[in-house]
Amino acid sequence: MGFLRxxxxxxxxxxxxxxxxxxxAILALYPLLTPSGAALLxxxxxxxLITVSSNWNLIGGMTGYVDFxxxxxxxxxxxxxxxxxxxxxxYILFSPQLGFWQALPLAGLGAMVFALLxxxxxxxxxxxxxxxxxxxxFVAMREIIRLLKPFxxxxxxxxxxxxxxxxxxxxxxxxxxxVVVALMWWIRRSEFGHSxxxxxxxxxxAEMRGIDTTRHKIIAFMIAAFFTGVAGAFWAFQNTYIDxxxxxxxxxxxxxxxxxxxxxxxTVWGPPLGAFILYMLQDLVWANFYNLHLFILGVLLxxxxxxxxxxxxxxxxxxxxxxxxxxxxRGFNRGERTMEERA
Amino acid sequence: MNTASPYLxxxxxxxxxxxxxxxxxxxxxxxxxxxxxxxxxxxxxxxTTLFNCLSRLLPIDEGKVIFKGKDITRRKPFQVARMGMSRxxxxxxxxxxxxxxxxxxxxxxxRGEGLLQMLRPSHPDTERRAHELLDFLxxxxxxxxxxxxxxxxxxxxxxxxMALMPDPDLLLLDEATSGVNPTLIETIKDRIRALNRxxxxxxxxxxxxxxxxxxxxxxxxxxxxxxLLAEGDPQSIMNNxxxxxxxxxx
Numbered sequence: 001m002g003f004l005r006x007x008x009x010x011x012x013x014x015x016x017x018x019x020x021x022x023x024x025a026i027l028a029l030y031p032l033l034t035p036s037g038a039a040l041l042x043x044x045x046x047x048x049l050i051t052v053s054s055n056w057n058l059i060g061g062m063t064g065y066v067d068f069x070x071x072x073x074x075x076x077x078x079x080x081x082x083x084x085x086x087x088x089x090x091y092i093l094f095s096p097q098l099g100f101w102q103a104l105p106l107a108g109l110g111a112m113v114f115a116l117l118x119x120x121x122x123x124x125x126x127x128x129x130x131x132x133x134x135x136x137x138f139v140a141m142r143e144i145i146r147l148l149k150p151f152x153x154x155x156x157x158x159x160x161x162x163x164x165x166x167x168x169x170x171x172x173x174x175x176x177x178x179v180v181v182a183l184m185w186w187i188r189r190s191e192f193g194h195s196x197x198x199x200x201x202x203x204x205x206a207e208m209r210g211i212d213t214t215r216h217k218i219i220a221f222m223i224a225a226f227f228t229g230v231a232g233a234f235w236a237f238q239n240t241y242i243d244x245x246x247x248x249x250x251x252x253x254x255x256x257x258x259x260x261x262x263x264x265x266x267t268v269w270g271p272p273l274g275a276f277i278l279y280m281l282q283d284l285v286w287a288n289f290y291n292l293h294l295f296i297l298g299v300l301l302x303x304x305x306x307x308x309x310x311x312x313x314x315x316x317x318x319x320x321x322x323x324x325x326x327x328x329x330r331g332f333n334r335g336e337r338t339m340e341e342r343a
Numbered sequence: 344m345n346t347a348s349p350y351l352x353x354x355x356x357x358x359x360x361x362x363x364x365x366x367x368x369x370x371x372x373x374x375x376x377x378x379x380x381x382x383x384x385x386x387x388x389x390x391t392t393l394f395n396c397l398s399r400l401l402p403i404d405e406g407k408v409i410f411k412g413k414d415i416t417r418r419k420p421f422q423v424a425r426m427g428m429s430r431x432x433x434x435x436x437x438x439x440x441x442x443x444x445x446x447x448x449x450x451x452x453x454r455g456e457g458l459l460q461m462l463r464p465s466h467p468d469t470e471r472r473a474h475e476l477l478d479f480l481x482x483x484x485x486x487x488x489x490x491x492x493x494x495x496x497x498x499x500x501x502x503x504x505m506a507l508m509p510d511p512d513l514l515l516l517d518e519a520t521s522g523v524n525p526t527l528i529e530t531i532k533d534r535i536r537a538l539n540r541x542x543x544x545x546x547x548x549x550x551x552x553x554x555x556x557x558x559x560x561x562x563x564x565x566x567x568x569x570x571l572l573a574e575g576d577p578q579s580i581m582n583n584x585x586x587x588x589x590x591x592x593x
Contacts, residue, residue: 192461210424
């Protein structure tokens with residue numbers, strides 16, 4: 001801890017901007033430093049988890065509407081990508097066979113439109129009723145996809161054009177993650193972000209203070225759905241094969257929730273930090289205790305809820321801060337003060 | 344639009360029922376610009392329900408509410424708030440996990456509903472107003488403190504500050520002195536008078552604290568069992584036999 005603190009002091013002394021530039025340079029040069037496709041795939045998946053967790057956090061953490069079915073937007077994005085670009089087998093009636101870059105925004109827009117349609121009725125519900133309604137939407141969508149075989153391939157799924165380019169995937173996801181995290185940072189500092197927090201803390205009070213709560217919730221939901229849909233579309237293209245059982249898995253939402261909770265609900269830097277720790281932990285547990293990995297992750301979730309309900313950012317520093325550097329240095333300083341007090 | 348009306352807020356024959364219970368029955372009420380009006384009554388007389396009907400938190404079953412000459416009976420609470428009617432609550436509603444300053448910024452003046460407008464950071468004017476109001480309410484030194492760490496009285500003042508942020512024409516204060524120590528009550532009185540005198544703001548005060556009402560208000564409405572029992576200046580209300588009987592049962 002003392003070494004880490006010294007390193008952090010050194011970085012802080014030289015200004016946050018240099019730390020960011022160093023981090024960006026390392027991430028940008030990473031594909032040149034490692035020839036391993038597996039390493040690039042791992043990093044790409046981590047970036048994706050950060051991206052979808054940050055989006056979940058917009059509605060679940062900042063707005064306070066805990067969405068247990070958020071992976072439905074990921075699934076819709078994945079399937080729209082599949083339908084739009086797929087090589088048409090006999091049983092598929094429709095596919096315009098668009099390219100990746102044409103299909104990608106359309107997949108996001110499709111997820112966003114679905115968020116509008118489902119958000120209008122469900123966002124009137126409060127607390128667990130909303131969560132259950134979204135879980136139901138997720139399960140229902142999986143079955144609808146299965147039944148719409150002429151478009152989705154049903155249980156047999158869809159084969160997408162096999163285009164393997166790990167370096168391109170890495171850079172795409174890195175930039176996409178950067179855009180999403182930057183947007184969340186901006187939103188948190190904006191009037192819109194303040195309004196979302198007000199809705200989370202006291203929706204009636206927010207309405208009485210002039211906030212159009214319905215409009216704010218739906219916009220937040222649509223933004224989160226768009227970017228999650230794009231992430232799903234990218235995942236489908238990268239995976240080259242989709243079926244309902246690999247796309248619509250509950251664990252995807254669980255990971256988003258766990259990352260946000262572990263890092264700090266409603267904070268900008270919580271989901272990226274939580275996703276990083278969770279991903280590394282999952283890898284470690286999966287590699288060493290394959291048969292027990294879901295059990296161990298379940299125990300971890302219970303541990304977070306019981307002992308770190310405000311997440312790492314909330315426990316270390318100030319939940320409202322949007323500066324990562326200030327948060328971490330405050331966390332280290334807090335540790336120092338505690339030790340001094342003990343002495 | 345009724346531009347000829349001398350009143351800022353008018354309630355006409357307001358009736359509110361909860362199932363078989365009529366909480367407010369055919370109540371008429373009016374407030375002029377720049378006036379401080381009190382609303383009193385024994386427990387369960389329907390004061391807060393009437394308050395909620397006027398601010399559109401609760402839909403009314405009969406009657407209508409006119410604010411600034413416009414019928415707001417079917418408008419949503421956020422629309423009424425943006426028209427210039429702010430309120431506080433009997434149970435204090437501040438954002439406890441946010442700082443005092445953030446609480447103020449959330450209750451800002453509205454600059455538009457476009458997504459790009461909403462995505463802008465707080466306007467410097469909004470921040471300046473928040474700082475000025477916090478100083479005015481003697482909370483300036485606490486602006487970076489979490490609202491949940493303030494005392495009950497300080498939270499009351501913060502809630503009043505939040506209600507003032509949009510620069511309303513009318514403030515509805517529900518039990519503004521409840522749970523507040525005598526020193527802070529004097530501060531609240533002083534601030535209300537200053538806002539009324541210097542900025543011409545109108546107030547509707549719901550109170551149990553009769554002394555506070557007598558000291559502050561030009562006119563007082565008295566409710567009992569959901570009906571209007573009396574209306575007049577504080578002195579005549581204090582001497583009104585029906586009011587004394589409603590309060591003391593004698």
